[in-house]
Amino acid sequence: MRKQNTLLTLLAISAVVLSAQTENANPDSVAELDKMVITATKTARKTSEIPVSVTVISLDEIKASSARSIDDLLQYAAGVQVKRAVGMGEGVPSDIIMRGIPGALAATRTLILVDGIPTNASGTPFLIINEIPLEAVKRVEIVRGPFSSLYGANAFGGVINIITQTGDGKPRVQMSAETSLPFTSAHNYMRDDRSYGRQFWNDAFSEAYWNGTGLLSGGNERFDILLSGGYRSIGNYYMRDSALAKGKNIEYLKSRENYDYRDYRLFLKSGLRISEQLSTNLQARYFNSDLGFSKTKNTQPPVDVVTKGDKFLIGPSMDYAPADWLKLHIGGFYRMVNGEYFNEAPSEDGFVPSLWNGKSDDWQIEGQGILKPFKTHTFIIGFDHLWNNIEFGAMRNRNTSEIIPPFLRREKLIRNFGLYLQDEISVFRGIKVVPALRYDLHSLFGGEFSPKLGISGPAGDLFFLRMSGGGAFRAPSTTELYMPDFPVSVFRLVSNSSLKPEYVWAFDCGADFKPLKNLTITSDFFSNYMKDMITFNFIVGEDLFNTTVTHGNVESARSWGVENQLQWDPFAFLSLKGNYTFTESENEKYKVSLDYIARHKFNVEVNYKKSFGDRLLEAGIAEGFVGKREYFDWGVRPDVIIHEDLMMSDSLEVKPFRQKLDPYFKTDLSVSYSFNAGNRISLIIQNLFNAEGEESGGTFVPGRFMGLKYTCSLGLK
Secondary structure (H helix, E strand, O other): OHHHHHHHHHHHHHHHHOHHHHHHOOHHHHHHOOOEEOOOOOOOEEHHHOOOOEEEEOHHHHHHOOOOOHHHHHOOOOOEEEEOOOOOOOOOOOEEEEOOEOOEOOEOOEEEEEOOEEOEOOOOOOEOOOOOOHHHEEEEEEEEOOOHHHHOOOOOOEEEEEEEOOOOEEEEEEEEEEEOHHHHHHHHHOOOOOOOHHHHHHHHHHHOOEEEEEEEEEEOOOEEEEEEEEEEEEOOOOOOOEEEEEOOOOEEEEEOOOOOEEEEEEEEEEEEEOOOOEEEEEEEEEEEEEEEEEEOOOOOOOOEEEEEEEEEEEEEEEEEEEEOOEEEEEEEEEEEEEEEEEEEEEEOOEEEEEEEEEEEEEEEEEEEEEEEEEOOEEEEEEEEEEEEEEEEOOOEEOOOOOEOOOOOOEEEEEEEEEEEEEEEEEOOOOOEEEEEEEEEEEOOOEEEEEEEEEEEEEEOOOEEEEEEEEEEEEOOOHHHHHOOOEEEOOEEEEOOOOOOOEEEEEEEEEEEEEEEOOEEEEEEEEEEEEEEEEEEEEEEOOOOOOEEEEEEEEEEEEEEEEEEEEEEEEEOOEEEEEEEEEEEEEEOOOOEOOOOOOOEEEEEEEEEEEEEOOEEEEEEEEEEEEOOEEEEEOOOOOEEOOOHHHOOOOOEEEEOEEEEEOOEEEEEEEEEEEEEOOEEEEEEEEOOOOOOOEEEOOEEOOOOEEEEEEEEEEEOO
16 A cells, blocks of 8 residues: 555656646647546446546547557556457457456456447357457447446446447548568568578468458438448467467477467448437447467377357447437347357367357347436436347267267356436535446346445545445356356366356445646545355366366455556647556455456556647557466366365365466557548557566467558548
């Protein structure tokens, strides 16, 4: 705590010392410090009017960043950790960890929305966060803390809402192309084992990063449309000459065979205003990916491990405002997710190449009313009803198509109905009280209430205070409950139909301090108590070698910490952002920190923007630090713990092996030059100085990446 207070003091002193320069501040930046958001209360509110901690990543910040995907943007936010196993690839579950609430292998505890529509694939571990091209994104809102009171079961750790652009004005076409070919070629040329001639260029083209995106948009007072599509590929998403392999007491490098990735993305968003009171909207998305994930370990000869998937979503909605005090919304969506997993599996004849597939179908309908019958009250009442049907296919021999027992087909339908109510009460002198309550009726687990209460308001001219508390729950996913036995490494992953929901009770309080118009200092304290957390149990058979891994409600856990943030725009051409997060966590069963939770994390971002007539130069540099982390490694045979109540049973509970990860730094740089309003060229460098460290267990932080990007925008007559 002393370190956090010292940091705040230093930031405040710096602000006072440099206050003489404020006359040069960009007047537009003052408005940027108090942005409009919709995710926290489901109504448009300024960040200074809501009782929770919110970060908004604006369109200008997205353009100036070195990000290639949404998760690149998130990793520099306070209180947010991104844990990836395949770099920029999709197809192996990623985790978004918020405020010391860990991820889960077969589910997600952070709700990801695109324009308010969940992108989490219900019932599965898949969090397809990068299905929307960055060129179509307007801003990203990060709302910290559990939000089951508005969004239901998956908003356990927080909500991230990706808000896309809306077509406006005359029709416009924007095209962009990005590649790392010059830098990939130079890297390959410097290698001792380089190829020559045509083979050299074949290798360079296949390993380089390619990204092409097209966007068509336009609109008027009656109709708007935005259509975006893109293709990405890379021959080595680790951007390294070797990959990391870890064991219990050993660590070594292995060949980087089969680490390629490609995806296709299509996105449609349109709106029709029938009258001043009535409008309709439509969203449609398609995403298809193919990911290589090394080679099999036990088959002879080794074969490629590959995940393939495609996702389709369509969501219509309608908004009706019959009176100034009443707004109605009704909508819904259908989502289909298909996945194929090519690996190896044990059979009577030893290990054989295997193929497994799964399919998830979601239907959801939702409705919401915003009522303001009194000047001091704004009521929000709504409902949603989700049907999730998931089919787990049988595992088959890739060569013969025969079913490999006991990995057999299963299918399950789960429903959930939710009803929520929120009231925004304006008390006096800008103080607002926001109580909210949601009731969920789950087809397997019955009813659950999720309350939340927030209070916010100014404390003088310089301080804005906020405080909130509430509870949230997460029902076990269909994968955790019913997925057939699944071979992973040297273990067998077994589902558990007896799981119970997990719960979190959370409290946070914070303050915004504005000593200058162009400077905001924010500090937040948070505390989470988690009960019945779903995690892994390791069960060892009688011979101590036949180990299975299953899900169980075995953990109670705590996390608490402090987030400090600063945003300062000293000049019209210069912007600085920084944040530091301290997080303490504990698994109360084993008395260790929670998986992958870093005690210390900080980020610094500096952006420069200068115009020269119709030309514009932009540059940004970001430095990130992630501290030491630990995690239970279920790829290593664990140590045995014999409990007295298990001495006479057929199996023994074990303590998983604990791996430790060293801290790492990450430096990203971007420089862009716009020739005019329609042409822009950018240089992007990720991991500029330090390309070492592990982002997740056995996975290096992706190596140094350098790419060139050209963007062209044309107006259509």
